Amino acid sequence: xxxxxxxxxxxxxxxxxxxxxxxxxxxxxxxxxxxxxxxxxxxxxxxxxxxxxxxxxxxxxxxxxxxxxxxxxxxxxxxxxxxxxxxxxxxxxxxxxxxxxxxxxxxxxxxxxxxx
Amino acid sequence: xxxxxxxxxxxxxxxxxxxxxxxxxxxxxxxxxxxxxxxxxxxxxxxxxxxxxxxxxxxxxxxxxxxxxxxxxxxxxxxxxxxxxxxxxxxxxxxxxxxxxxxxxxxxxxxxx
Numbered sequence: 001x002x003x004x005x006x007x008x009x010x011x012x013x014x015x016x017x018x019x020x021x022x023x024x025x026x027x028x029x030x031x032x033x034x035x036x037x038x039x040x041x042x043x044x045x046x047x048x049x050x051x052x053x054x055x056x057x058x059x060x061x062x063x064x065x066x067x068x069x070x071x072x073x074x075x076x077x078x079x080x081x082x083x084x085x086x087x088x089x090x091x092x093x094x095x096x097x098x099x100x101x102x103x104x105x106x107x108x109x110x111x112x113x114x115x116x
Numbered sequence: 117x118x119x120x121x122x123x124x125x126x127x128x129x130x131x132x133x134x135x136x137x138x139x140x141x142x143x144x145x146x147x148x149x150x151x152x153x154x155x156x157x158x159x160x161x162x163x164x165x166x167x168x169x170x171x172x173x174x175x176x177x178x179x180x181x182x183x184x185x186x187x188x189x190x191x192x193x194x195x196x197x198x199x200x201x202x203x204x205x206x207x208x209x210x211x212x213x214x215x216x217x218x219x220x221x222x223x224x225x226x227x228x229x
Contacts, residue, residue, distance in 0.1 A: 004159075033216065042120075042205050042219030043160070056216055090159055092217075104150070105217065107159040 002027060004093050004108035012114045013081050021076040021111045025093030031055075032074040033105065034066060037088040049074050050096060078113075086115045118143040122206045122220035129196055130228050137191040137223050139180075139206035147208040149173075149182055149189040150217070154203045163191075163204070198227045 005024045013019050025032050031050045035043035045058035049068035063079045072093075078085055092105040123138040141149065151163040151173070164173030169184035178193045189206060206220040 035217075040222070042207075042221045043217075045216040045218070048216060058216065092160075104162045104165065107152075107161070109157075109159040 006108040023091030029093035120220035
């Protein structure tokens, strides 16, 4: 049973470019959340997708956008990259069919994005 | 808004020492509380959780008790091992497993043999 998988594992971009990160949720999960973890900091919630729609959003600018596909996989897009976007981007999945917190969110190993 | 404050690191201990990492939170109502662990080069793993006041979460020798009166969720372990070296994050979530998680800034723990 595959867990949450993210690709690529590492990525180097320059300022002003655009990037797309990908996430496949754990089998049986239908909800995907994205987090940004800057070096030495805790993860910060970016947004969450369910039923192919953005359901919740954290305090991130519109340069950050996402998408969820019918197979529940998700993409995170960042436009006009800034040096400050350098971070580890984590994807987490969960199931809307499992109520309560007995079934916690499962995290992938992340994509390390470096902006030059 | 909701927030989590945890003990700043790094924390360095000798093997078999007693560990405490302090965590306090700010939130209205009764959030669920978590400790996550991040090993080098890896994502986050849930270490333990507590969903209501006075609950004790435990796993792999680690324990934390949900203290509503002091809004705290301190992580403890009686005898640490070198393999416990990692970054530990205290976190909260408001409603369900699908709700966003709010994390503290993390505490790096290093254990000397």
